[in-house]
Amino acid sequence: MATSGSRxxxxxxxxxxxxxxxxxxxxxxxxxxxxxGCTPPPPLSDGSLVDTDRLAELKPGVSTADTVRTTLxxxxxxxxxxxxxxxxxxxxxxxxxxxxxxxxxxxxxxxVFFKDEIYDGHLWFASQLLFKRGPQ
Amino acid sequence: MIPRRLAPALAVIIxxxxxxxxxxxxxxxxxxxxxxxxxETLRTGVSTPDEVRAALGPPDxxxxxxxxxxxxxxxxxSYYYENSRVRLDRNPPQLESRRIFLFVYFDNDRFDGYLWFxxxxx
Numbered sequence: 001m002a003t004s005g006s007r008x009x010x011x012x013x014x015x016x017x018x019x020x021x022x023x024x025x026x027x028x029x030x031x032x033x034x035x036x037g038c039t040p041p042p043p044l045s046d047g048s049l050v051d052t053d054r055l056a057e058l059k060p061g062v063s064t065a066d067t068v069r070t071t072l073x074x075x076x077x078x079x080x081x082x083x084x085x086x087x088x089x090x091x092x093x094x095x096x097x098x099x100x101x102x103x104x105x106x107x108x109x110x111x112v113f114f115k116d117e118i119y120d121g122h123l124w125f126a127s128q129l130l131f132k133r134g135p136q
Numbered sequence: 137m138i139p140r141r142l143a144p145a146l147a148v149i150i151x152x153x154x155x156x157x158x159x160x161x162x163x164x165x166x167x168x169x170x171x172x173x174x175x176e177t178l179r180t181g182v183s184t185p186d187e188v189r190a191a192l193g194p195p196d197x198x199x200x201x202x203x204x205x206x207x208x209x210x211x212x213x214s215y216y217y218e219n220s221r222v223r224l225d226r227n228p229p230q231l232e233s234r235r236i237f238l239f240v241y242f243d244n245d246r247f248d249g250y251l252w253f254x255x256x257x258x
Contacts, residue, residue, distance in 0.1 A: 079253030
């Protein structure tokens with residue numbers, strides 16, 4: 001009886017250990033997945049944050065594309081503009097910086113206009129937290 | 137060794153986590169407008185709003201613009217498209233966020249100009 005009584009007991013213990021190991025593995029898997037990506041991400045950013053104070057160094061009708069690149073850095077994108085039917089075609093350099101923080105997206109955009117490869121003006125706007133913020 | 141009865145549960149957890157986007161979150165907004173028709177198809181002072189709509193698609197919004205170069209306010213249509221993704225399988229996590237803005241201007245109900253800028257990869 002002792003043998004037959006202990007047999008179910010050890011089977012039960014074996015099953016409990018196996019289940020316990022399985023649960024621990026499952027919990028470990030969940031923890032790994034949580035660490036991989038199910039937790040809130042830290043602040044993330046993309047693009048380059050241009051110091052818009054440096055735009056004052058550029059002179060419309062004078063500064064070259066090389067000067068703009070040296071002053072502001074390389075653009076992230078480009079574009080075109082024909083602001084009115086009677087005006088010519090402008091090429092556009094586009095700078096942007098995006099930041100995700102505390103479930104909010106902050107954006108700073110700068111558009112630089114060129115006429116015949118000479119700086120012709122600019123336009124920039126930004127979310128409040130990035131307003132006037134230069135490179136960190 | 138995972139007990140047979142727990143294996144399906146673990147598989148479900150992994151599948152659910154993957155389905156929930158735990159390694160990548162993607163967000164897309166708007167429809168990418170074509171820019172080639174602005175110079176190739178549309179004609180300033182000639183093309184109508186219907187022709188602009190046929191060439192570029194329906195705008196996301198509209199408004200008015202009065203720039204220093206303008207003598208009077210002009211009607212404007214706006215287009216916007218954004219594609220963003222967060223790679224959570226990178227350490228540190230990586231954000232890639234790109235977009236295009238397009239503004240189209242009208243004067244006397246005729247196409248009168250545009251401005252577009254984009255960080256989208258071609």
